[in-house]
Amino acid sequence: MSDIHKTIEAVWKIESTRLIAGIARVTRDIGIAEELAQDALVAALEQWPEEGIPEKPAAWLMTAAKRRAIDSLRRGRMLAQKHGEIGRELEFQQQRLSAAMDQALDQVIDDDVLRLIFTACHPVLAVEGRVALTLRLACGLTTAEIARAFLVPEKTLGQRIFRAKKTLAEAHVPFESPRGDELRQRLESVLSVVYLIFNEGYTATCGEEWMRAALCDDALRLGRMLAELLPEESGVHSLLALMELQASRTAARRGPTGEAVLLPEQDRSLWDYAQIQRGMAALHRAQKLGGGAHSYALQAAIAACHARANTAAETDWERIVLLYDALLQISSSPIVALNRAVAVGMAQGPAAGLHALDAIAAEPALTNYHLLPSVRGDLLVKLGRYAEAREELQRAIAMTENRREHELLSKKLKQAMFMD
Amino acid sequence: MRFMMMVIPKGYEMAAPDVVPDAKAVAKMMEYNKNLQKAGVLLGLDGLLPPSAGARVAFTDGKATITDGPFAEVKETIGGYWIIQVRSREEAIEWAKRAPMANNEIIEVRQIFETA
Numbered sequence: 356m357s358d359i360h361k362t363i364e365a366v367w368k369i370e371s372t373r374l375i376a377g378i379a380r381v382t383r384d385i386g387i388a389e390e391l392a393q394d395a396l397v398a399a400l401e402q403w404p405e406e407g408i409p410e411k412p413a414a415w416l417m418t419a420a421k422r423r424a425i426d427s428l429r430r431g432r433m434l435a436q437k438h439g440e441i442g443r444e445l446e447f448q449q450q451r452l453s454a455a456m457d458q459a460l461d462q463v464i465d466d467d468v469l470r471l472i473f474t475a476c477h478p479v480l481a482v483e484g485r486v487a488l489t490l491r492l493a494c495g496l497t498t499a500e501i502a503r504a505f506l507v508p509e510k511t512l513g514q515r516i517f518r519a520k521k522t523l524a525e526a527h528v529p530f531e532s533p534r535g536d537e538l539r540q541r542l543e544s545v546l547s548v549v550y551l552i553f554n555e556g557y558t559a560t561c562g563e564e565w566m567r568a569a570l571c572d573d574a575l576r577l578g579r580m581l582a583e584l585l586p587e588e589s590g591v592h593s594l595l596a597l598m599e600l601q602a603s604r605t606a607a608r609r610g611p612t613g614e615a616v617l618l619p620e621q622d623r624s625l626w627d628y629a630q631i632q633r634g635m636a637a638l639h640r641a642q643k644l645g646g647g648a649h650s651y652a653l654q655a656a657i658a659a660c661h662a663r664a665n666t667a668a669e670t671d672w673e674r675i676v677l678l679y680d681a682l683l684q685i686s687s688s689p690i691v692a693l694n695r696a697v698a699v700g701m702a703q704g705p706a707a708g709l710h711a712l713d714a715i716a717a718e719p720a721l722t723n724y725h726l727l728p729s730v731r732g733d734l735l736v737k738l739g740r741y742a743e744a745r746e747e748l749q750r751a752i753a754m755t756e757n758r759r760e761h762e763l764l765s766k767k768l769k770q771a772m773f774m775d
Numbered sequence: 776m777r778f779m780m781m782v783i784p785k786g787y788e789m790a791a792p793d794v795v796p797d798a799k800a801v802a803k804m805m806e807y808n809k810n811l812q813k814a815g816v817l818l819g820l821d822g823l824l825p826p827s828a829g830a831r832v833a834f835t836d837g838k839a840t841i842t843d844g845p846f847a848e849v850k851e852t853i854g855g856y857w858i859i860q861v862r863s864r865e866e867a868i869e870w871a872k873r874a875p876m877a878n879n880e881i882i883e884v885r886q887i888f889e890t891a
Contacts (some may be wrong), residue, residue, distance in 0.1 A: 365865035369814065465813065572860055579815035
């Protein structure tokens, strides 16, 4: 890619969200708004290499989009009606559209961006549609970039976005931010989309690793945007805290050969302490706003316990058990219960951990989950019951499809071989 | 990827220790900072007092020598910085281009070394 194209791409990353949001204020349809913005981008790609980057690229793009909007209005009207009388009305509409877009150009208000995000994450859409549309509209990613990050063919991703835009249009979803009680509810949908994007990057184990890991940064960027747009919403700060605290360990999560390094074994000097500080500040903010009991806040508080400890042994496991108890009260997830059992094992000893684990072992959701035998194996090793431990670790190895985890478990099994 | 954008204000290398920035310039800068924040790219920022309020610690043969500012030999100096998280070097440069700088002022854009 030439330098000028890279620069245009960068301008697009910076301006596209506000551009699309501003146009959508006029068109009331984010699909059409996105197409007009894309047309403006195409015009920029044609003209900027010749004429240079304009001094005010955002204004240039908005003007180009306006021209396209008026063109398509004229064409649509021409096709629909052939009577001479329409001429004057068309002119009137053209003027109105032009004035509205000029105004949108003058001040894209933050609410427009918020509306854009809420619409992209609308519950009428399938979750994968929400994710794709959010990355496209609110993060300025291209279809190709999103496709690469999610390891699907570009065509599939394009269809996904097309379908999502069509669904929004057919359902006549208004370009609005919800208010009052509905805001909370719809915000949960937005936050879950953001967290999904984050986790897609955080758990990246295959494919083009960098492209996927960059999703973490996109999710964090979205989180920070939302924290500015909805400063009083504790849920936003909770999620941001959780993401910052988890992402702070990125450099320590992979060993020299790319193998996974689990939290207790991580070199804590590799953690990003500036990021931890940002996470702690966001968590504090969420708690001050009265949102400490939110699921994301509790998870962030658990991550904060790890972040505060200088070594794995110094971790406040008692507190982590309490936080998991609170988390289980809001959502009785077997995975959370499994993590709690690990914490109990650390806080009260392996026998207590095993006891907690046995209490949930019959959960159908855990039947094929490799972490159940894996955790059980760890606890049995600590209890000196090596023969049983080996059996559990072998079961875990048979269950996992992830190569990195496979390696990790095999290593543990090897260690258990020499004990008895 | 993260970048540090360093501001090099004109004449700052010789500014008095109690120099007060122009209120209008500060207001513009605050607006710019807000835009960085709204876009979700801002990780941190600080303004620095001039060299006349600082010192240099130079090392020769394992020995540290301290010189109080201002430093006659220094032609330009940093007045503050932003740390931003963006997707490319070009995006960092585009953000730098949007900063409200005065005539002949410079922003130096440098990528932060990442361990991972």
